[in-house]
Amino acid sequence: MNVNGLRAAARKGFVGWLAATEADVVCLQETRAERAQLAREVVAPDGWHVVLAPAAATGRAGVALYTRGRPEAVRVGFGAAEFDEAGRYVEADLGRVSVASLYLPSGEVGTARQAEKERFMDAFLPYLVRRRAEVEAEGRELVVCGDWNIAHREADLKNWRNNRKNSGFLPEERAWLSRVFDEAGYVDVVRALLPDREGPYSWWSYRGRAFDNDAGWRIDYQVATPGAAGAAKEARVERAAAHDLRWSDHAPVTVAYAW
Numbered sequence: 001m002n003v004n005g006l007r008a009a010a011r012k013g014f015v016g017w018l019a020a021t022e023a024d025v026v027c028l029q030e031t032r033a034e035r036a037q038l039a040r041e042v043v044a045p046d047g048w049h050v051v052l053a054p055a056a057a058t059g060r061a062g063v064a065l066y067t068r069g070r071p072e073a074v075r076v077g078f079g080a081a082e083f084d085e086a087g088r089y090v091e092a093d094l095g096r097v098s099v100a101s102l103y104l105p106s107g108e109v110g111t112a113r114q115a116e117k118e119r120f121m122d123a124f125l126p127y128l129v130r131r132r133a134e135v136e137a138e139g140r141e142l143v144v145c146g147d148w149n150i151a152h153r154e155a156d157l158k159n160w161r162n163n164r165k166n167s168g169f170l171p172e173e174r175a176w177l178s179r180v181f182d183e184a185g186y187v188d189v190v191r192a193l194l195p196d197r198e199g200p201y202s203w204w205s206y207r208g209r210a211f212d213n214d215a216g217w218r219i220d221y222q223v224a225t226p227g228a229a230g231a232a233k234e235a236r237v238e239r240a241a242a243h244d245l246r247w248s249d250h251a252p253v254t255v256a257y258a259w
Contacts, residue, residue, distance in 0.1 A: 001029070001220070002029040024068045025066070025094065031064050049068075051092060062087035062103070097228060099142075103147050109170070151219055152177045156217065157201070190255065237253055
């Protein structure tokens with residue numbers, strides 16, 4: 001779940017959602033907060049172990065993991081000097097599965113932000129290849145949950161024709177995500193479970209009536225090693241019942257696994 005600022009999300013409904021969820025692991029992106037800025041019910045809620053990985057740049061990015069069980073190990077970053085303190089990636093070992101929260105940079109065509117996104121993608125794919133080999137050699141699995149900021153297929157955004165030259169649906173970005181699946185061998189878990197439908201979308205602009213018209217993008221994914229994907233039984237996007245009940249411009253993407 002991209003919370004679009006954890007302090008704001010906590011005021012709008014995140015705390016209540018967390019208290020009600022049956023999830024064993026919750027992955028957050030774009031937290032944009034240091035531990036000292038957050039209330040106790042956010043950084044130390046009953047029944048949860050919380051790992052925060054804020055960005056070194058105040059007020060930017062930030063990822064977090066909330067886990068029912070205590071992680072056996074935690075890794076912040078993925079070995080790329082430019083991004084290891086950027087609040088973009090945190091990974092925890094939990095028994096036979098490692099779970100990561102990813103916030104891939106958003107871009108804007110023709111700007112430094114797009115160049116940063118491309119550098120991140122170039123560094124991250126080799127890590128995914130290496131990490132899959134490591135976990136599978138140990139008889140374990142990896143699930144990378146997060147805001148990948150790329151809609152992979154036409155079925156993954158409502159107005160795809162008008163976005164072919166925009167960041168998030170550029171041919172080269174989509175091709176890179178295809179490499180994650182085809183070359184690195186990961187599985188888009190939600191699409192594997194829901195192969196023949198539009199969406200389900202996970203982000204809607206705050207502009208206009210995008211949410212009311214379900215004119216959204218599917219950019220939040222659970223990307224898993226094949227063994228983990230094979231254990232996935234159900235997927236859903238927890239779309240708010242109404243615009244004014246949203247606590248972010250994203251919605252939680254929830255998958256049930258039967259290990």
